Amino acid sequence: MRQPVRARLLRLATLLTVLPALVTLTVSPATAHPTGQDVTGSDENRTRAWVEKRLKDMSVEEKVGQLFVTYVYGQTADTTDPADVAANRAAHGVDNAAQLIDEYHLGGVIYFGWSNNLENPHQIAELSNDMQAVATEDDGAPLLVSTDQEQGIVTRFGPPATAFPGNMALGAVRNPWAAGAAAVVTGAELKAVGINQNFAPVADVNVNADNPVIGVRSFSGDPGLAADLTAAQVLGYQGLGGVTATAKHFPGHGDTDEDSHVSLPRITHTWEEWQRLDAPPFEAAIDAGIDSIMTGHIQFPALDDSLLPATLSHDILTGLLREEMGFDGVVVTDSLSMAGVRETYGDDRVPVMALAAGADMLLMPPDIELAFDSVLAAVESGEIGLDRLDGSVRRILTLKHERGIVADPYADLDRIDHVVGNRLHTAVTTVVTEASTTLIRNEAETLPLGADSGGVFVTGWGQSTTASVAQRIADRGVTASSYWAGTSPTDAAVAEAVARSASHDTTVVLTNGAWRNAAQARLVDALIDAGRTVVAVAVGVPYDIATHPGVDASLATYSYTGPALDSLVEVLYGEVNPSGRLPVTVPTAEDPQIPLYEFGHGLRYP
Structure with missing residues (x-):
């Protein structure tokens, strides 16, 4: 395959430059603390002393506040934008982030695009810094500032941040170095803008092709591969990445055909199946020293026959995760606004039950005032003991101190442009993404397309995606056009696509969920x-x-990020030899028990 000299040199430079990350990822967790600190001796004593002093000085209200993480609207901590103020009043009864932090003594905040937090790197960093200034006033504890930067389809911090194709693409690469390097880059860019906790990696093992909520967010359908890549990302995020990692969604959300955002899924695995299929990535994360684990809003009868959602289950969070698996880090709930945890109990009871079950941080309650007052009342009545409250706050404060957030909670504004989306990070994503593209079928050597193979018509899913692929092909001097057929193509759209394809030699059709979309x-x-x-x-x-x-050729990119589309077109034209391998088994459409393509399948060009 054609490999330009510049591209080969770029790959070599990348591998040499990120060698320190590789060294970090291969250090035994038993000898390297995820923060990179020596936690023996004086450092451990300093952390303990600071935590115990803070606990002693905190009021009950301040302790309860440390349990909560929620969103807030606005690009600044003191926003006066009318739309943001109105949204904050409707959601939280305050005008802005500064008031929300003061009112509820928050332990953390979470950023989203829809809450207008993520305009550009400098704005994000200044928002983070200003909120930290509010939180630490009068010797208050700094915030855990979080987001869901899983990469792939769940990416909150967009351009110019470096984009990776997501977990399943990393599973196709089959290399812990690649997963770890992606985490190092992602973590470093989050830290540069003041985000110190990433709700990633997804540790769920996707063994159900009909799973509507995990899918490509999972590394693999193989628990061993998922465990290896989960551990690599934990070490990458918490090592050179410099941020807290959060494995999710315990005890495992991979075998369901329901979405816990809108319902309460039930996992029917036996205890033995859970140990074999679901547990390994979480065990690997714990062995790697992970700071936090997120709960799933799922019923798991083999683990708790009361059918309580895992988020509210003492058997699962305390009996299993704490006592049997030995995890003593921070347990954070998935969003308490999701239907999966609100189906049976009221919004006043859910946060109290989650805390009683063993959770530490309560994420995004639908009504922060109600949730805060309910937990405070439970503490004051004795339903939640002070020792239980102190246990959670102690874990949260310990994480903040060990992660270095207490010593320096602020983003360095002068470093942002040197870190976010820099050339090294771009090179890393190029190397990783090119290794992920998977050639599944190639009848009669349809691929690679030659320079003389004629015009190409691109159609199918994704308005911008079809256009982007066609443009990348046209950039090679090939006649190319595109037609977006829609997410669920109508009969008229199908007929139009077929008619347009007649004037081209090859048709590239993009799908996204055709497995579930007839x-x-x-x-x-x-x-x-x-x-x-x-x-x-x-x-x-x-x-x-x-x-x-029966298609002539089939490829999987697992993603429609820019780097994934670059790699796709390079593979189409033989500029890159496909090397990805299926990280899941693809079943036949007629019977999901019969494999069509086995885990590990992947073709290469001669």
Whole structure:
């Protein structure tokens, strides 16, 4: 395959430059604390002394506040923007972040695009710094500032931040170094803008092709591979990445066909199946020294036959996670606004029950005032003992001190442009992403396309994605056009795509969830039936190939990020030899128990 000299030198430079990260990732967790600190002797004593002094000086209200993490609208801590102020009043009864932190003594905040927190790196860093200034006034504890930067389809901090294709793509690479390097880069960029906790990695093992909420967010359907990559990311985030990692969603959300955002899924694994399938990545995360673990809003009868959601289950959070698995870090709930945890109990009871079950940090209650007052009342009545409250606050404060947030909670504004999206980070994502693209089927050596292979028509899922792929092809001097057929193509859209494909030699059709979307599958079948040369590309889960097994060629990118599309077109034209391997088994469409392509399958060019 053609490998330009510049590209080879770039890869070599990348590998040499990130060698320190590789060294970090191969140090035994038994000898390296995830913070990079020596926690023996004086450092450990200093942490303990600071924590115990803070506990002694805190009021009950301040302790209760440390348990809560929530969102707030606005690009500044003291926003006066009318829309943000109105949204904050409706959600929290305050005008802005500064008032919210003061009112509830928050332990943390979480950033989203929809809450208008993430405009650009400098704005994010200044927001983080200003909120930390509010939190630490009068010797208060600094905040855990978090987001969900899983990469791939769950990416909160966008351009110019470095984009990776996500966990399942890393599973296709099959290399802990790649997963660790992605975590180092992602963590370093989060830290540069004052975000010190990432709600990643997803440690769920996706063994159900119909899973609507995990899918490509999972590394793999193989528990061993998922465990190896989870551990690598924990060490990457908490080592050179410099941020707290959070494995989710305990005890394992990988085998469900329901979404806990809108319902309460039930996992029917036996105890033995849980040990074999779900537990390994969480065990690996704990062995790697992970700071925090997030609960899942799922029923797991084999672990707790009361059918309480795991978030509210003492058997699961305390009996299993704490006592049997030995985890003594911070347990954070998934969002308490999700239907999966609100289905049976009121919003006043859910935070109290989660705390009683063994959770430490209570994420995004739907009504912060009600949640705060309910926990405070439970402490004052004795339902939640002071020792139990102190235990959670002690863990939270210990994390903040050991992670260095107490010593320096602020982002360095002068370093942002040197870190976020820099050339080294871009090179790392290029190397990682190129190694993930997977060639599943290639009949009659349809691929790679030659320079003389004629015009290419790009259609299918994703308005900007189809256009972007066509543009990348056109940039190579090839005649290319695109037509977005829609997320669920209508009969008219299918007919239009088939008609347009007639004037091109090759049709590239993008799918995203055709496995569960009959309309997308119908588009691919119509193009095949019309006698076109069809290359199908799954830009989401790779299970889509099961709906069109007779296609001329099939690829999986697991993602539609810019680097993933770059790699796709490079593979189409033989500039990169595909090396990814399926991180899951693809079942036949007729019977999910019969494999169509086994875990580990992946073709290369001669």
